[in-house]
Amino acid sequence: MSVETAPPEPVKPAIVKTDAIHRLRRVGHHGLRIVTITAIVAIALAAMGFFRFTDTIAELKATGTPGEVDAIVALTGGYQRIDQALELLEKGVGDRLLISGVNPTTTGTALRRATGAELATFNCCVDIGYEALDTIGNANETAGWIRQRGYSRILVVTNNYHMPRSLMELSQASPDVTFIAYPVTHSDLKTETWLTDPVALRTLMVEYAKYSLARLRNWSGAKTASGLRADAGGKTPVAARMSYD
Structure with missing residues (x-):
């Protein structure tokens, strides 16, 4: 079956x-x-990094009597930076001052009048750099100026929020030089009032993004443009100079 x-x-x-x-x-x-x-997780890490960045900036202080330096470099972005650098120079801090990243249409005469600095100070001890287009350009322009004069200790004058990225780019361009921060402060980051200021908050967030990208670029070894006006136009870079035209 x-x-x-x-x-x-x-x-x-x-x-x-x-x-x-x-x-x-x-x-x-x-x-x-x-x-x-x-x-x-990404948002949390970004927020932690941002507040760590602002804490770092808040701790930056301009010492009343900067240590002995060879010269001063002021990175353009506001006359307050230049005023502060000129005041330090006139007090005997450093032998010379480089004002880096000045617009080519701004003459030395116009710059001196805008800052109210002494003519003698400009005549003897101020160099104006017209080549830098951005912070990388500031670093490369400063590096050329340092090599020309054989400096080894430089006081850096720029806004406090701009200082971390500036020091990083300057050290990349001139690894054998010691750079000392002299930050110009607009907002007190040790209080929480800046969190309610949309302009300060936006400025800090943009700068943190730029700083993070710069760190990533340096870590990866990626190539970048020199940030110099002459290179952008295919011309020979112009050395920092005085101009009264």
Whole structure:
């Protein structure tokens, strides 16, 4: 006596389609969960980095009597930086001052009048750099000036929020030179009032993004433009100079 096995019933297409949809939904939910967690972690790390950055800036202080330096470099971005650098120079801090990144249309005469500095100070001890287009350009322009004069200790005058990136770029361009920070402060970052100031908050966030990208670039060894006006135009870089035209 033989026993015949009944053939299996065919799986209905509707059931197969439903199972596939359920699997896709599970994968989608799992992927969405991973993306959400990753985004939350990334935002948390960025926030921690930002507040660590602001804490670092808040701790920067301009000493009343800077240590002995060879010269001063002021990175343009506001006359307050230049005023401070000129005041230090007139007090006998350093032998010379480089004002880096000045617009080519701004003459030495106009700059002196705008700052109210003594003519004798400009005549003897101030060099104006017209080549730098950005912070990398400031560093490269300063490096050329340092090599020309054989300096080894430089006082850097710029805004406090700009100082970390400036020191990093300057050290990259001139690794054998000691750079000393002399920050110009606009906002007191030790209080929380700056968090309610949209201009200060936006400035700090933009600078933190630039600083983070600069660190990533240096870590990766990526090449970048020199930031010099002459290189951008395919011309020979012009040395920092005095101009009274």
